Amino acid sequence: MIFVQLTDPETSTFTYLLADAESREAILIDPVLEQVDRDVALLERLGLRLRYTLETHVHADHVSGGGRLRERLGSLTAMHASGGAECADIKLQDGDSLAVGKVVLQARYTPGHTSSCTSYVAGDRVFTGDTLLIGGCGRTDFQQGDAATLYDSVHQRLFSLPDNTLVFPGHDYRGNLASTIGWEKAHNARLGAGRDRDAFVQLMGELKLPQPKKIQEAVPANLRCGLPQDPEQALVALSVDAGVGYRDLAPEKAHAWLGALQVIDVREPEELVGPLGRIAEAQSAPLATVPQALAGWDKDALTLMVCRSGGRSGRAAELLARSGFVRVFNLQGGMLAWNAAQLPVVDADLGV
Numbered sequence: 514m515i516f517v518q519l520t521d522p523e524t525s526t527f528t529y530l531l532a533d534a535e536s537r538e539a540i541l542i543d544p545v546l547e548q549v550d551r552d553v554a555l556l557e558r559l560g561l562r563l564r565y566t567l568e569t570h571v572h573a574d575h576v577s578g579g580g581r582l583r584e585r586l587g588s589l590t591a592m593h594a595s596g597g598a599e600c601a602d603i604k605l606q607d608g609d610s611l612a613v614g615k616v617v618l619q620a621r622y623t624p625g626h627t628s629s630c631t632s633y634v635a636g637d638r639v640f641t642g643d644t645l646l647i648g649g650c651g652r653t654d655f656q657q658g659d660a661a662t663l664y665d666s667v668h669q670r671l672f673s674l675p676d677n678t679l680v681f682p683g684h685d686y687r688g689n690l691a692s693t694i695g696w697e698k699a700h701n702a703r704l705g706a707g708r709d710r711d712a713f714v715q716l717m718g719e720l721k722l723p724q725p726k727k728i729q730e731a732v733p734a735n736l737r738c739g740l741p742q743d744p745e746q747a748l749v750a751l752s753v754d755a756g757v758g759y760r761d762l763a764p765e766k767a768h769a770w771l772g773a774l775q776v777i778d779v780r781e782p783e784e785l786v787g788p789l790g791r792i793a794e795a796q797s798a799p800l801a802t803v804p805q806a807l808a809g810w811d812k813d814a815l816t817l818m819v820c821r822s823g824g825r826s827g828r829a830a831e832l833l834a835r836s837g838f839v840r841v842f843n844l845q846g847g848m849l850a851w852n853a854a855q856l857p858v859v860d861a862d863l864g865v
């Protein structure tokens with residue numbers, strides 16, 4: 514097998530090239546948009562044809578090069594189906610394999626850092642994305658991340674691999690390159706020997722890390738495989754320019770973009786604990802308080818206004834648009850439509 518570990522220094526992201534020496538076909542795991550020229554040049558120099566680009570998850574810290582590589586080289590983009598990226602040519606399920614010649618990669622669904630995280634096992638090595646980092650693990654505070662789920666993914670789905678399996682992570686912020694399952698089991702500061710599940714969940718809940726610098730741009734871009742905004746989003750910009758103000762966003766789309774959205778729920782406090790519950794990421798600002806509260810919100814962020822059925826949030830969205838917010842959305846059909854689409858809520862009191 515031909516194998517190269519590549520880095521994007523700005524985001525400390527690893528990209529991996531795997532290729533079959535005989536057929537000269539190649540796979541790239543987690544390519545980075547800014548490094549596409551480098552990757553194309555490397556493939557050319559090594560005499561390789563790129564068949565697939567694989568994502569370990571919908572990244573929050575960098576934009577994928579998968580879509581651009583597809584445009585330039587005709588490769589197919591692949592990621593776990595749960596990532597919600599319509600752009601992906603191949604939507605993988607746990608256990609699915611992709612192969613180039615004798616090089617076979619098997620997807621192992623390992624959610625926790627995000628809900629779409631997937632590791633890939635290829636012979637004596639595993640590409641863990643941000644599920645398992647060297648001596649650590651990915652954070653669990655955005656994109657439906659969940660510490661208990663991450664703990665189980667690592668212990669049940671990664672630590673069950675042979676001890677001498679090489680671990681190649683999605684990032685390293687300290688200059689390390691690789692590890693082994695055996696070493697991580699014994700020494701991983703967060704997940705290794707001695708750290709039980711409850712202690713891990715508590716630790717992850719107390720991290721309080723700043724948001725990745727590129728999250729607003731990266732999550733929506735990666736749902737498009739890193740390609741420039743789709744016509745619908747271009748329309749958002751246009752409609753704002755034309756003074757229309759805000760745009761309705763369907764619940765499924767809003768859900769897929771949650772990691773990139775500033776979410777504001779304008780219902781009264783008692784409604785937040787009613788049968789419809791609330792979106793976990795939402796901050797509360799009852800409609801009457803919006804005129805004062807908006808001074809504290811980020812005017813350039815993608816902002817989603819939410820209420821019960823879309824009426825009050827529409828009025829709030831209009832107010833925001835008039836106050837200089839440039840990317841305002843209204844949750845179409847409100848929490849009624851969100852619940853009807855069976856999207857996740859917290860604090861729902863069903864009165865039973």
Ligand SMILES: N[C@@H](CCC(=O)N[C@@H](CS)C(=O)NCC(=O)O)C(=O)O
Nearest residue numbers: 573574643650651652724725726727
């Ligand atoms: N400073 C970085 C932070 C990147 C970050 O949060 N990385 C995620 C992976 S996408 C993570 O889990 N980091 C683990 C940690 O910082 O402990 C940035 O702005 O991009």
Ligand SMILES: [Fe+2]
Nearest residue numbers: 572573643651
């Ligand atoms: Fe990540």
